[in-house]
Amino acid sequence: MCENGPSSIIDLLNQNTNNLKRSAHWPIRIDDGKLDHRSNLSLIRQVIGTITNLSLIKAVNVLKSSKREGRHESVIIKKLVVFFENLGYQAVPHARFNIAWGNILSDVDLLLLKNDEMVAVEVKSSKDHLKRARKQIENIKDYVDYAYVATDYVPRKFPLRNAGLIYVNGNVVILKRPKLLSDNPRLYSLDSLPKKCLCRWAKTQNQNYSQKSKLDLASQIINDSDQIKSKVKEIVACGLDCDYGCPIWGFKK
Numbered sequence: 001m002c003e004n005g006p007s008s009i010i011d012l013l014n015q016n017t018n019n020l021k022r023s024a025h026w027p028i029r030i031d032d033g034k035l036d037h038r039s040n041l042s043l044i045r046q047v048i049g050t051i052t053n054l055s056l057i058k059a060v061n062v063l064k065s066s067k068r069e070g071r072h073e074s075v076i077i078k079k080l081v082v083f084f085e086n087l088g089y090q091a092v093p094h095a096r097f098n099i100a101w102g103n104i105l106s107d108v109d110l111l112l113l114k115n116d117e118m119v120a121v122e123v124k125s126s127k128d129h130l131k132r133a134r135k136q137i138e139n140i141k142d143y144v145d146y147a148y149v150a151t152d153y154v155p156r157k158f159p160l161r162n163a164g165l166i167y168v169n170g171n172v173v174i175l176k177r178p179k180l181l182s183d184n185p186r187l188y189s190l191d192s193l194p195k196k197c198l199c200r201w202a203k204t205q206n207q208n209y210s211q212k213s214k215l216d217l218a219s220q221i222i223n224d225s226d227q228i229k230s231k232v233k234e235i236v237a238c239g240l241d242c243d244y245g246c247p248i249w250g251f252k253k
Contacts, residue, residue, distance in 0.1 A: 056234045057113055057234055058113070059092050059113055061239050062113075064092075065108075072126075073109060076123050076150055077093050077110055077123055080110055080168065081093060092113065095107070095108045095111035097143060098238050100192055100193065100194055100195075111144075116233075117145050117146070118233050120137070120140055120144045122136050122148070122150070123151075125152050133149045133163075134160055137163055141182060142182060142185035143189065143236045145180060146164065146181060147163045147181065148163060148166050148174075149165055150166040150168055154167055162178060162179040183229050185229055187215070190228075190232065193214075193218075195217070198218060
């Protein structure tokens with residue numbers, strides 16, 4: 001993803017020698033930069049898969065919301081954190097996405113991270129309305145892989161087709177599993193990312209930013225890029241200093 005990254009499969013393999021040596025298929029034969037494709041194809045696939053799964057999405061980098069914590073939601077969130085951490089997730093309560101929206105839309109009650117998977121949990125106590133969760137999930141569905149609504153009661157109707165439902169009382173019970181959300185972010189969602197991020201993604205080197213509008217940059221990215229959702233997730237989960245920790249490129253001030 002960074003411009004100074006490895007340029008070939010040989011570079012990738014060389015950078016992961018230690019991992020390769022632990023493989024049952026070691027040694028791999030490399031003669032003058034040429035791989036023995038037939039005997040080592042499965043190993044190559046394994047290494048590439050390992051490398052591409054090294055996620056830049058980390059809980060420590062996620063922005064925190066400044067929104068006031070609701071008393072009823074707080075009890076539910078604490079139970080959810082324990083439940084999902086026991087399942088191997090990193091849990092970030094009261095997270096805020098790195099997007100150019102107000103707090104009402106960019107805040108997530110609970111963000112769950114596991115490998116390259118991002119899950120949003122919207123908490124609605126019996127004092128709140130499920131209709132609000134529907135709109136919130138619709139707004140952030142391009143930034144996460146799955147979404148849940150967590151409540152302290154069992155609703156008679158649950159109108160969110162793709163979202164999961166969690167009941168939290170004495171225990172945490174998943175009543176409905178979520179479906180994988182869209183893998184093709186909408187133009188509107190890219191246009192909502194910070195312009196600096198869009199410029200770097202579009203490889204616009206000018207630090208005063210491109211003369212193009214955000215909408216033009218977002219359109220260019222959709223037309224020219226692949227693995228869009230993966231990169232979008234890295235951006236919205238990034239709270240790093242733009243001049244030193246940017247996940248889009250190896251930028252140095």
